[in-house]
Amino acid sequence: MAIRKMMKLSSFTGFPEEMIRFFLALRLHNDHVFFMAHEAEYKQYVKAPLYAFIDAIAPAMLSIANDIEVRPAKCLARIRRDTRFTKDKSPYRDHMWLLFRRSGEPREASVMYWFEISPEAVEWGLGFWGDNRPALDALRRRIVHQPGAVSGVLDGCRLPSADLALYGESYKRMQVPAAIPEELQPYYSRKSLYIKRSGVPLSRAYQPDILDLASADMIRLKPMYELLRACADEGMSE
Numbered sequence: 001m002a003i004r005k006m007m008k009l010s011s012f013t014g015f016p017e018e019m020i021r022f023f024l025a026l027r028l029h030n031d032h033v034f035f036m037a038h039e040a041e042y043k044q045y046v047k048a049p050l051y052a053f054i055d056a057i058a059p060a061m062l063s064i065a066n067d068i069e070v071r072p073a074k075c076l077a078r079i080r081r082d083t084r085f086t087k088d089k090s091p092y093r094d095h096m097w098l099l100f101r102r103s104g105e106p107r108e109a110s111v112m113y114w115f116e117i118s119p120e121a122v123e124w125g126l127g128f129w130g131d132n133r134p135a136l137d138a139l140r141r142r143i144v145h146q147p148g149a150v151s152g153v154l155d156g157c158r159l160p161s162a163d164l165a166l167y168g169e170s171y172k173r174m175q176v177p178a179a180i181p182e183e184l185q186p187y188y189s190r191k192s193l194y195i196k197r198s199g200v201p202l203s204r205a206y207q208p209d210i211l212d213l214a215s216a217d218m219i220r221l222k223p224m225y226e227l228l229r230a231c232a233d234e235g236m237s238e
Contacts, residue, residue: 014206015043023095027094032091057140097116109236157224
């Protein structure tokens with residue numbers, strides 16, 4: 001099925017340049033007084049376009065897994081930051097991101113797709129939120145005992161590639177078994193793991209076809225989502 005046919009008819013026509021102007025202004029005046037004076041701009045130029053994007057991409061996400069959360073209010077990050085456990089006490093985000101993950105599941109334990117837009121970049125991808133040792137241990141077991149199946153997942157996602165690359169920290173002292181195929185070795189010692197598209201010009205975000213590009217990548221990574229989802233479920237069952 002063509003990606004465009006899977007999408008909802010929506011008001012998404014690309015992200016407005018005013019969104020980036022708002023982020024830059026908030027970066028310079030990151031305080032409650034400024035935000036409250038410009039809250040209407042946030043709602044019009046940031047929240048509404050991101051809600052429209054979520055609504056438009058929702059059918060593609062549900063084609064990957066029917067338990068993925070696609071309600072905009074549950075997917076979009078809050079503009080107000082939680083500053084309790086960070087040295088940066090800036091009260092508001094100067095960028096925004098959204099997550100697609102299993103409904104009702106805490107992000108720390110989940111596999112998720114994400115999309116992020118900032119004054120510097122527009123990026124998206126798939127992976128874990130931070131370190132998820134139980135899930136990555138389960139992935140290591142699969143790499144050891146089912147290397148052909150894991151390699152098949154990479155082939156199905158056309159990985160590695162120049163447009164979608166592997167990121168995340170690795171354990172410096174973890175030994176990679178010599179028998180593991182070369183293409184799987186970068187995945188074995190990961191402390192954190194995600195696959196990301198970067199290098200997309202910010203100007204592309206202003207065009208409606210950013211939706212097509214992001215959706216195509218999300219669907220392309222479906223075999224990897226299913227693999228990581230199975231590893232996360234196995235990790236949580238231990």
